[in-house]
Amino acid sequence: MSLHTHVSQWLALDQAGHTLPQGLYVSREAFEFDTQVMLKSVWLFACTVAHVKQPGDYYLFEMAKTSIIIVRGRDGEVRAFHNSCAHRGAKVCTALTGSSPRLTCPYHQWTYGLDGRLLAARNMPDGFDKADHGLRPVALENIGGLLFVCLADEPPTIDRARADIAERVEIYNLDRCKVAVQEDLVETANWKLVMENNRECYHCDANHPELLKSLSTSGFGKGLPGDDMAATQGERFEAYLDAQHAAWKEAGLYTHLVEFPDDSWHRVIRLPLAEGVHSQTLDGKPASRLAISSFPGTEDSSLSVWTQPNSWHHFCHDHAVTFSLTPLAEDRTLLRTSWLVHEDAVEGVDYDPENLAAVWRATNAQDSALATLNHAGIATDGYRPGPYSLEEKLVDAFKTFYVDNARAALALKEASVTP
Numbered sequence: 056m057s058l059h060t061h062v063s064q065w066l067a068l069d070q071a072g073h074t075l076p077q078g079l080y081v082s083r084e085a086f087e088f089d090t091q092v093m094l095k096s097v098w099l100f101a102c103t104v105a106h107v108k109q110p111g112d113y114y115l116f117e118m119a120k121t122s123i124i125i126v127r128g129r130d131g132e133v134r135a136f137h138n139s140c141a142h143r144g145a146k147v148c149t150a151l152t153g154s155s156p157r158l159t160c161p162y163h164q165w166t167y168g169l170d171g172r173l174l175a176a177r178n179m180p181d182g183f184d185k186a187d188h189g190l191r192p193v194a195l196e197n198i199g200g201l202l203f204v205c206l207a208d209e210p211p212t213i214d215r216a217r218a219d220i221a222e223r224v225e226i227y228n229l230d231r232c233k234v235a236v237q238e239d240l241v242e243t244a245n246w247k248l249v250m251e252n253n254r255e256c257y258h259c260d261a262n263h264p265e266l267l268k269s270l271s272t273s274g275f276g277k278g279l280p281g282d283d284m285a286a287t288q289g290e291r292f293e294a295y296l297d298a299q300h301a302a303w304k305e306a307g308l309y310t311h312l313v314e315f316p317d318d319s320w321h322r323v324i325r326l327p328l329a330e331g332v333h334s335q336t337l338d339g340k341p342a343s344r345l346a347i348s349s350f351p352g353t354e355d356s357s358l359s360v361w362t363q364p365n366s367w368h369h370f371c372h373d374h375a376v377t378f379s380l381t382p383l384a385e386d387r388t389l390l391r392t393s394w395l396v397h398e399d400a401v402e403g404v405d406y407d408p409e410n411l412a413a414v415w416r417a418t419n420a421q422d423s424a425l426a427t428l429n430h431a432g433i434a435t436d437g438y439r440p441g442p443y444s445l446e447e448k449l450v451d452a453f454k455t456f457y458v459d460n461a462r463a464a465l466a467l468k469e470a471s472v473t474p
């Protein structure tokens with residue numbers, strides 16, 4: 056008997072090129088499977104190096120029964136640990152962020168170094184060896200300043216992603232950035248629907264007036280190399296896109312699209328901004344006076360990174376926006392958005408937080424309403440899996456990633472259960 060009988064059946068019913076069976080979106084069983092099995096088998100985006108800038112800075116990444124402390128050590132290295140004390144299991148850190156020279160458990164004050172080693176534990180019996188009782192480490196990868204964690208016993212290899220992402224993101228110097236604005240939005244939708252919505256711009260024209268001010272009509276997920284842009288956008292637009300690509304190449308800005316290679320989990324693309332626009336803001340002007348990019352001059356384009364299964368990121372010359380997503384319940388999802396600017400930029404002088412956040416705050420709210428609508432309809436008896444359009448191939452890529460990894464994680468889990 057399977058531990059996740061219905062999940063197994065729903066996964067078997069998945070149809071290529073279609074949305075998932077209903078139960079995978081709306082059931083408690085699927086939520087528990089996703090948070091306890093599937094999402095623990097893959098790399099998850101947690102935060103950026105700007106969230107843990109100084110030694111002692113920590114950040115909690117939490118999802119269902121998962122709580123991970125991400126902390127910068129005295130040596131500058133960022134590490135991750137399970138947030139459960141080696142004494143009697145209490146949470147060591149309780150705030151989302153903080154800074155401390157050591158990590159002290161509030162219960163009986165066992166004290167850990169920033170590298171996870173146990174430094175102090177009172178009145179323990181003879182033979183107790185502190186070296187055996189440190190915080191349990193969690194796999195962490197720093198890719199161009201984006202921090203990913205993985206809870207699998209053997210995390211999947213991400214060498215290709217590390218190379219593809221780091222090479223393109225490093226010009227934005229995230230280690231010299233600070234978090235200027237951070238906002239949490241709890242969406243009334245399953246996390247997979249929030250992800251699906253993020254992976255297409257089929258809905259953009261009718262829903263995102265603020266976003267479309269600065270984006271080229273190529274949008275996200277449109278106007279990709281290899282697409283027949285002349286057919287969909289006209290000859291003039293295709294010529295404009297070709298000219299942009301040639302200009303980026305000549306300037307040394309990488310232009311080649313990296314799109315989920317080898318069924319992998321990352322996509323990196325430089326996209327044109329609308330003509331005359333320099334940044335993703337309402338007026339098209341930079342949101343911050345200090346550039347974060349080491350590229351001289353303005354780029355008049357943005358770099359976007361999407362990773363499966365829980366993040367996306369947009370980098371402009373003057374600021375970056377990162378998005379992390381964690382499931383809270385089968386119909387609740389936390390979207391955390393962080394706006395990063397240069398660490399020396401002064402609020403009210405070099406940037407206005409309202410202006411910085413305006414485009415994506417509005418866009419997030421619009422997307423949240425769409426995901427709510429989507430979930431509500433899928434939860435009705437009339438729902439049947441529907442077909443993706445030609446503009447939703449990245450939705451299909453996400454769904455396929457989910458199904459493939461869910462099946463693999465389920466098989467591994469069941470193989471490990473002893474009869």
Ligand code: FES
Nearest residue numbers: 140142143160163
């Ligand atoms: S549970 Fe942490 S010190 Fe006792």
Ligand SMILES: [Fe+2]
Nearest residue numbers: 252259263422
């Ligand atoms: Fe959207």
